[in-house]
Amino acid sequence: MQSVCSPRCAVRKIKQDKAEERAKTVTRRAALRTKGQRKAAAQKAINWWVVHVRDKDLPCISCGRIHDGVWHAGHYRSRGSAPHLALDPRNLAKQCAPCNLYLHGNLIEYRLGLIKRHGVEFVEVLEADDAPRRYSDDELDAIAAHYRAKAKELRKA
Numbered sequence: 001m002q003s004v005c006s007p008r009c010a011v012r013k014i015k016q017d018k019a020e021e022r023a024k025t026v027t028r029r030a031a032l033r034t035k036g037q038r039k040a041a042a043q044k045a046i047n048w049w050v051v052h053v054r055d056k057d058l059p060c061i062s063c064g065r066i067h068d069g070v071w072h073a074g075h076y077r078s079r080g081s082a083p084h085l086a087l088d089p090r091n092l093a094k095q096c097a098p099c100n101l102y103l104h105g106n107l108i109e110y111r112l113g114l115i116k117r118h119g120v121e122f123v124e125v126l127e128a129d130d131a132p133r134r135y136s137d138d139e140l141d142a143i144a145a146h147y148r149a150k151a152k153e154l155r156k157a
Helices: 009-031 037-052 098-104 106-118 120-128 137-156
Strands: 071-074 092-096
Touching: 009 120, 037 092, 037 137, 071 098, 071 137, 092 098, 092 137
Parallel strands: none
Antiparallel strands: 071 092
């Protein structure tokens, strides 16, 4: 009649059952996420990668300052005017909070900073890119996972 041989086995079985239930819950929640939630997760992952990995040692793209304040991943072409470029790393650069928030991206200086870093051709290609991009749920999850994995590598190093 008993399903376990000892109290130690009972504790182990309870922990195992809880872990299985947790895994099922995580899977169910992941399946219920909306496209907006998936896109937000992908945006958060790519923004973190831009600020803390790719542009880690670079100054603000707009004003050229290096400080200990808050850093953002600023979009050259805004997410509102060019939503198809929101997840494109070419459209993102490390930007200080004052330039991104109070100067609304400081776009004139941002453009000059992009030209200085990458050249005029790069900026012109980015400005001309109007091809629509529609991401599936799996693609958004893959983008988020890709940049999270890159962040994890950095934390291990």
